[in-house]
Amino acid sequence: MSTATTTTGAGPGLLPGARPAPPATPSRRRPLHGKGTALGLGFVVTFLSVIVLIPLGAVVWHSQDQGLSGFWHAITTPEATSTLRLTIGASVIVALVNLVMGTMIAWVLVRDRLPGRAVFDTLIDLPFALPTIVAGLALLTVYGPNSPLHLNFAYARSGVVVALLFVTLPFVVRTVQPVLLELDREMEQAAASLGARPATIFRRIILPNIVPAMAAGTALAFARAMSEFGSTVLISGNLPFKTQVASVHIYNQLESDNVTGAAAVSTILLLVSLVVLVGLDVLQRWAARRG
Amino acid sequence: MFTTARRTIALSAAALAAILALGACASTDASTDASGGGKTVTLSLIAYSTPQAAYEKLIKAFQQTPAGKNVKFTQSYGASGDQSRAVASGLPADYVAFSLETDMTRLVDAGIVAPTWNTDEHKGMITNSVVSLVTRKGNPKNIKTFADLAKPGVDVITPNPFSSGSARWNIMAAYGSQLKEGKTEAEATAYLSKMLHNVSVQDDSGRAALQTFTGGKGDVLISYENEAIFAQQNGQDIDYVVPDDTLLIENPAAVTKTSKHPKQAKAFLDFVRSDAGQKIFAQNGYRPVSKTADTAGQNFPVPSGLFTIQDLGGWDAVATKFFDPDKGVVTKIERDLGVSVEK
Numbered sequence: 001m002s003t004a005t006t007t008t009g010a011g012p013g014l015l016p017g018a019r020p021a022p023p024a025t026p027s028r029r030r031p032l033h034g035k036g037t038a039l040g041l042g043f044v045v046t047f048l049s050v051i052v053l054i055p056l057g058a059v060v061w062h063s064q065d066q067g068l069s070g071f072w073h074a075i076t077t078p079e080a081t082s083t084l085r086l087t088i089g090a091s092v093i094v095a096l097v098n099l100v101m102g103t104m105i106a107w108v109l110v111r112d113r114l115p116g117r118a119v120f121d122t123l124i125d126l127p128f129a130l131p132t133i134v135a136g137l138a139l140l141t142v143y144g145p146n147s148p149l150h151l152n153f154a155y156a157r158s159g160v161v162v163a164l165l166f167v168t169l170p171f172v173v174r175t176v177q178p179v180l181l182e183l184d185r186e187m188e189q190a191a192a193s194l195g196a197r198p199a200t201i202f203r204r205i206i207l208p209n210i211v212p213a214m215a216a217g218t219a220l221a222f223a224r225a226m227s228e229f230g231s232t233v234l235i236s237g238n239l240p241f242k243t244q245v246a247s248v249h250i251y252n253q254l255e256s257d258n259v260t261g262a263a264a265v266s267t268i269l270l271l272v273s274l275v276v277l278v279g280l281d282v283l284q285r286w287a288a289r290r291g
Numbered sequence: 292m293f294t295t296a297r298r299t300i301a302l303s304a305a306a307l308a309a310i311l312a313l314g315a316c317a318s319t320d321a322s323t324d325a326s327g328g329g330k331t332v333t334l335s336l337i338a339y340s341t342p343q344a345a346y347e348k349l350i351k352a353f354q355q356t357p358a359g360k361n362v363k364f365t366q367s368y369g370a371s372g373d374q375s376r377a378v379a380s381g382l383p384a385d386y387v388a389f390s391l392e393t394d395m396t397r398l399v400d401a402g403i404v405a406p407t408w409n410t411d412e413h414k415g416m417i418t419n420s421v422v423s424l425v426t427r428k429g430n431p432k433n434i435k436t437f438a439d440l441a442k443p444g445v446d447v448i449t450p451n452p453f454s455s456g457s458a459r460w461n462i463m464a465a466y467g468s469q470l471k472e473g474k475t476e477a478e479a480t481a482y483l484s485k486m487l488h489n490v491s492v493q494d495d496s497g498r499a500a501l502q503t504f505t506g507g508k509g510d511v512l513i514s515y516e517n518e519a520i521f522a523q524q525n526g527q528d529i530d531y532v533v534p535d536d537t538l539l540i541e542n543p544a545a546v547t548k549t550s551k552h553p554k555q556a557k558a559f560l561d562f563v564r565s566d567a568g569q570k571i572f573a574q575n576g577y578r579p580v581s582k583t584a585d586t587a588g589q590n591f592p593v594p595s596g597l598f599t600i601q602d603l604g605g606w607d608a609v610a611t612k613f614f615d616p617d618k619g620v621v622t623k624i625e626r627d628l629g630v631s632v633e634k
Contacts (some may be wrong), residue, residue: 077617078626143307145507155508234499237492239630244493251495252453255372256616285544 027082056270062263065093072262079240080247087246091225094164098221102172103214109173110180124173127166132230135166140235155237160245163231168224170216179213179244180206211283219280331361333551337378338370338388339457340498341518342418342542345575346388349568357560372456372495378403378547385556388417388544390457391605395543408545417563418517418577420540421594422464425512425519425531427502432510433566436534437468440511441485448509450500451493452614452621454483459614460600462621464538466613467603471536471596484624484626505529515540520576520589536596542577 063071074080108114109121127135137164144154153159183206190216191201229247236243244252253262338346353359367374367382375394378384379401387404389395395415398404409415426434432445440447450458465486469479492508494500494601497518504512505527519531544563546556562568569584578591603609613620 013306013348078629082629140506213414233495236494237503238454239491239493240451240625248454252451253616255370255454255456258616261616 001178028059055150059263059270060268062259063267065260065263070260071264071267074258074261075268077261080261080265082241083244083246083249084265086160086244087226087269088272090157090160090164090245093224094163094168094225095218095222097165098168098172099214099218102217102221103176103210106180107174110177126171127169132167132228133234136163136231136234139163139166144235145186154167154235155239155243157236157243159235159237160232160243163235164225164228165233168221171221171224172214175213175217175220176210179210183209201250208287211287213281215284215287222276226269226273295444311632323402323553331363332367333363333554334385334550334552334556335383336364336366336386336388337374337382337384337546338366338368339374339390339542340368340496341390341392341515342572342575342577343368344521345572345577348571348575349563352571353559353562356562358555359562361634362552362555362559370455383549384547385550385552386544386559388542388624389457390542390543390585392543392600393542393564393607393610394456395545396607398545398547403547403549404545405548409543413564413580414541415543415545416541416580417544417560418542418572419580420515420517420576420578421533421597422460422538422540423514423516423519423531423533425514425522425529426586428508428528428530430530434511435532436457436536437465437486438472438482440465440489440513440552442489445489446491446508446510447486447489447513448492448494448500448504448511449490449513450497451495454495454617455497457515458500459519459520460538460540462613463600463603463609466536467538467598468536468596470603471598480620480624483621484628486622488619488628516578516591517576524576533592533594535594536598537594539599540596541580541599 062157063074075084109117109124113119128282131137139159140154142149143151143159143162145152153162187205188201191205196204227247227289228245229251232245236245236248238244238248240249246265250262250265253259253265294613320617323331330590336346336350343366347366350364350366354362369377371390371394374387375389375397378387384403387395387398392415395404395408399406424434424437426432426442432439434440434445439445449461452458452462453497454545462483466479466483468474492500492503494503497514500512501518501522503509503516505522514531516531516533519529522529523531546553546558546560550556563572564581566581566584569579570586573579573584573586573589573591578584584607600606600609611619614622616622
């Protein structure tokens with residue numbers, strides 16, 4: 001991924017956090033022509049095409065099976081607009097909560113002398129490891145009608161948000177954490193010795209350094225929330241117009257042999273995710289140049 | 292980020308291993324073909340999810356018979372529509388069983404099942420059941436008929452008829468019961484709207500809906516009699532009612548044209564249809580299609596107003612009229628309800 005972006009010097013990477021903030025030296029962005037690079041580039045492009053681009057292309061292609069009017073019709077049915085509204089809305093909420101909470105968790109894990117830090121550090125990854133349908137079942141047991149905690153989020157929109165929070169937790173934490181670890185403490189000490197207060201140090205020194213990672217993690221969390229199926233399918237109740245998320249709507253269309261409708265709504269999900277990923281990437285480049 | 296990369300690699304490796312394992316299965320199958328003769332053959336059984344327990348017992352019993360001595364099985368269970376689509380797109384299958392006739396028709400259209408699959412005395416069906424109403428122990432809301440589901444304050448659970456083809460039996464049972472009581476089609480549609488208004492959860496499958504209900508949500512679950520019996524056999528604290536006016540559920544099975552071992556596959560289907568096979572289905576809560584099968588230990592009351600999907604025009608007509616994702620009667624009802632819910 002990073003090879004592709006630095007050698008071609010074009011196109012925003014989909015994983016902005018995977019590489020360091022864009023280098024200030026413009027010379028490195030010029031394409032390098034060498035046999036080894038060309039081979040690597042060819043290999044990377046082929047791999048990406050086989051694994052990602054061609055399947056995604058097929059989705060977009062299928063969405064046009066019945067022409068533009070068929071596509072437009074499929075994404076403007078009352079079911080589709082309602083489910084897209086719910087999914088995008090819930091994903092925005094989840095991404096913002098993750099932005100704040102994820103950064104705080106990363107901070108605590110890196111900077112605070114927390115007892116049992118290693119245990120917490122491992123726990124963060126569990127939502128990735130668990131099959132999401134199991135996550136849904138677990139959430140339903142704890143926050144369902146028989147909740148031992150008397151907290152019932154099931155079969156309501158709040159349940160969708162809780163499930164999405166669970167599965168997207170690791171993204172911001174895992175993108176911000178390494179940057180915080182690498183951060184040069186001497187900069188902070190220098191600022192402190194010059195009389196800067198902690199709030200100023202955070203705002204002027206730490207934040208500019210971790211904003212790219214925060215943006216990248218948030219974008220990933222958003223994209224993941226948009227596509228989530230397993231954890232929401234049990235806890236949401238799937239009531240059309242109320243708690244049915246887009247992925248379940250897509251599944252329904254497939255089950256009703258309406259492939260075009262399914263592909264059309266999927267295309268919208270892809271587009272929105274792409275806009276958010278690219279948008280945050282641009283924002284972060286802008287921030288990096290300015291900072 | 293390094294941990295993420297490592298995890299991604301680990302996941303990809305796992306996926307690759309799974310694919311290789313699948314490939315290995317396929318190749319073992321091929322090798323038994325090549326050896327041929329009196330060697331063991333492996334049949335691929337593709338079925339919808341609910342009769343899994345019954346099929347495991349059926350296979351064991353079949354292997355005790357002379358015809359099934361050297362026959363092994365690979366078994367796959369899943370949502371009826373998904374399984375049917377998978378076979379239509381090329382998943383190798385020798386024996387297929389679905390919850391809905393339309394899933395079989397798809398394979399006939401794809402040239403995988405012979406059009407003569409439904410010409411035996413039971414029209415291709417191997418099990419029956421009836422749409423029933425599962426309630427809490429002691430039936431505290433006193434639910435007896437489908438009409439009771441439309442009363443205010445009754446919390447109804449039924450799977451989403453668009454994601455679960457088999458949930459369409461439930462909706463059609465509710466609708467048909469009203470016609471059976473002498474209502475007009477318009478009145479039956481109005482009833483359906485009231486009933487669906489009381490539905491608080493629409494899971495993606497029958498099993499998920501059962502789980503929702505046993506998890507404490509809802510006053511009544513619309514389900515198949517065999518699922519209610521399954522839940523009781525598993526010690527769930529529920530009761531169920533078979534309404535007087537309800538729909539007969541019929542589940543088809545067939546041998547594929549593309550089978551490499553048609554003789555053995557046919558022998559298995561014959562065994563499933565035999566009284567011995569039908570008895571195993573009965574023990575698992577399904578109503579046998581064979582009139583002479585032993586149903587000892589099971590209570591299968593015959594409802595006075597039982598009707599079939601043919602009485603409502605057959606599945607092809609019903610699918611178009613009620614469940615077209617754009618213009619279907621149920622689609623429209625959910626839209627109308629949805630607009631009021633969304634506010």
